[in-house]
Amino acid sequence: MTDLSYLKADFPILDNGVHFLDSGASSQKPIPVLEAMDRFARTSYANVHRGAYKLSVASTEAYEAARRRVADFIGATDEREVIFTRGATTSLNTVAFGWGLENLTEGDRILATEMEHHANLVPWQMVAKRTGATLDHVPITDDGRLDMAVLESKLGPDVKVVTVTGMSNVLGTIPDVPRIAELAHRHGARMVVDAAQLVPHTSVDVNQLGADFVAFSSHKMLGPTGIGVLWGRMDALEETEPFEGGGEMISDVTLHDATWADIPHRFEAGTPPIIEAVGLHAAIDYLDSIGMDKIFEHDQELTAIALERLVDVPGIAIQGPTDMKDRGGVVSMTMEGVHAHDLATILDEQNVAVRAGHHCAKPLMRSLGVTATARASFYVYNEEADIDALVSGLRRAGEIFGVN
């Protein structure tokens, strides 16, 4: 068993004994991340890219160092391909609107999947409406995996973009993105990956993924809220219009016209999340000091234990893959006769924090034939005791509701 228990001291929020199993929604922040932001704000803060004075130079350097750190972390060869956004949602909106409005037209098809988070679905719906493109979806198989045969059959010359989650936030499924990217490119389509759940939990190399755009959030990977990343392959970014207008993203402005600054600045209108970039930098340092492979291993081990023990709990059904093949540390479950929301309340009474609901994936819920699930998700600070607490809480729920 991969032992990461030495990390727990870095997460004071867990001191009161909460079994925090909702990192899929957002992770906790370790002290080194909080301290890095605090220290920066106390010693080196000023607006970036704007001042010729020392504090501004220091602040700009810290901000750009964060960009380089992110590039390095995801295997990007050119740091200009890293754009700081507000979060994965804004990253995906930037692609949908910035790339989509420019490059999609009536008759084109956008190919998504049935297991997308609303963040990778609603923006494409909006863009489809404005461009006249149609939005098509690859279904999932009975065991909660992407139906690759249907995906292949749905590809065609009219498909201009394929967009897929890197890891389902409901089922934990990890689709074969490199394979999908290869297929997409073979048909001349751009490949977008919603990596909000993938980047925090596995070692990601954007070139190995084969994607054109990759989106993720800081707050799910031990970093602060308020910042996320859009990585784009340079030629894909060159096809993309800015999503927002404002300061710092222009080369010149007259009263009626503006020309854009270079990439990445043209995509970063206004004052960026500067302190948050420093925090994200520290979070990546922290993750790397543990080792992404070790984190993945640790999550896998906990997931395997959870899956094994949950089947013994009366009434429990796992939604999504029940084996360990190509899946991450997200486990969705339902209990016969007990609504997920009631499960969450009962678990909370025992200090077990899980999420209940549709997990911003309503179409997937409909396809699974459920209205809500209770979801446990694992991260670096979790341990087997959290699963013990989960299982005993679920049993208690079964008792209260008379499930047997």
Next chain:
Amino acid sequence: MTDLSYLKADFPILDNGVHFLDSGASSQKPIPVLEAMDRFARTSYANVHRGAYKLSVASTEAYEAARRRVADFIGATDEREVIFTRGATTSLNTVAFGWGLENLTEGDRILATEMEHHANLVPWQMVAKRTGATLDHVPITDDGRLDMAVLESKLGPDVKVVTVTGMSNVLGTIPDVPRIAELAHRHGARMVVDAAQLVPHTSVDVNQLGADFVAFSSHKMLGPTGIGVLWGRMDALEETEPFEGGGEMISDVTLHDATWADIPHRFEAGTPPIIEAVGLHAAIDYLDSIGMDKIFEHDQELTAIALERLVDVPGIAIQGPTDMKDRGGVVSMTMEGVHAHDLATILDEQNVAVRAGHHCAKPLMRSLGVTATARASFYVYNEEADIDALVSGLRRAGEIFGVN
């Protein structure tokens, strides 16, 4: 003289003696703000609106309490009118795209001013291009004020929206927004106020302003980066489409369609800047504990002293109003024969931090007939000694460049 020197201990970044005169670009953060964020992250953090467990409830409550605090601070009667964004830039893009694309059409006019920041100019240019509306501009007078006579003459039934800075970030001018709003409304136009420079420095009541939309940033008012505010009058927000799609902003989603959640949630797609909202809340508490009237008074006093002393420096010309009527604590200057960028470098050598450049207001620069200015801007931690240092630094610049 209003004495706020007791605050200085709260800004450790100033300990090394820097004369920080660039708060117009971004303000420093006092310890209570940093501590509030740190404490929150260590005790009460989780994603908001999503969990049925205690941490998520505490986090949601803190986030919504920040919304109520902002509403209270700007005199909004309905907290749902307060939308958290990434910053003033995103707030203005939300209005331009969310309201503008829906409500503007060929032949309509957008009336802005020549002294807008790019954030209140470029989004409208983009929206004008997409809708076929035209963008018109009110010029400034020789003494750097908005030309109200021209403004009145440019109004007409085809003007659908008037958008004006609450305080110029270059000249310090404070236009008479209540009067402009009255005129705009008389012609049936919506009134947008870019209050990025106004809210940090004066007591603002959105209803007294008479605006329909008001945008500002946290980082210029002692709060963290990564968060800003869009306030919108409820009936104006009801005319506005979401700018981004994603989680938390929908009521229902099918594979092809989505219905929006209630206001304000429909405008807050994805995980919001939660920790930052807590920081902004603390910043507002801090500002209110000083008193906004006192802050305005303090800035005014420093500005008056600066204006008085700068005229004696050889070669210096003030851009914008040279008296204290309707202006705030932003002073732009040029020195005959010395470029602003050189001024900034020479000042920096003497630990005086000013900003040099076009201040994201290129059209205004052209209208002033300058390419760059050096700008000093004042805030709560500034004192007369900062002006002494500024003046002596400018004299030094004059010596180096042989100005007399």
Next chain:
Amino acid sequence: MGLEELYREVILDHYRNPRNQGHLEHPQASAQGVNPLCGDEITIEVSFDGDKVSEVAVDGQGCSISQSSASMMTEAIKGKSRKEINKLVGRFRQMMSLDEGDDLGLDPERPGAVLGDIEALQGVRQYPVRIKCASLGWNTLLEALDA
């Protein structure tokens, strides 16, 4: 206090065997309610005999609190006038601490005493996120009556 207070037997009974489930042939008033955060959905249909509710049906899905609350509500409003229903809703909201005001003359110790079975829901007050579940059916009823 605790889970026993929340999940009283009468609540579980209404959850398992919801009353007045389904749809009316010719509803005179109806409304749909959703809780976008947890996905609970409810449809309420009502028919009147003069000013009084003659028939009511509820359809939907959700947690034990939202479904049992709606089920108990349907029993409580049958035969009642709009005015009586408004009073009932007011008492319910007061029990949930959603409204203040003492004009209903409720016992502060046991504000739900006048509500019969529905009083069982007062344990929900200890679970603030669940109050929205309990009130979903009631808010939807108000919408149906207002429409």
Next chain:
Amino acid sequence: MGLEELYREVILDHYRNPRNQGHLEHPQASAQGVNPLCGDEITIEVSFDGDKVSEVAVDGQGCSISQSSASMMTEAIKGKSRKEINKLVGRFRQMMSLDEGDDLGLDPERPGAVLGDIEALQGVRQYPVRIKCASLGWNTLLEALDA
């Protein structure tokens, strides 16, 4: 070190009296450069006699560093071939610590020694934000030659 190093007399002289200012009648190559962050702008126009620069003109506005650097550059490139210019640019960039590489055989203590007047700009290295000012004209020249 300090401001005296940065604002050497030769720099101030070129700033006040820029050489080769204006436009050519029939430029054979030209490019515009801007520094979007500080607003400095420059236009460079070049004519050739065979492979050698016969005429060069610079127009623009900006700080003492960007303008004097461009002015000195125009003097340095006149009569030079493209290859010689490339070498000059390489030396300039190395002096500014923009490029590494020792194939130019520069004195590490005084990398600008071979650059004549231009060496006066080496004080800029101590002011990282100003390096962009100093190199604006040079980058624009490269663009003009590449185009």
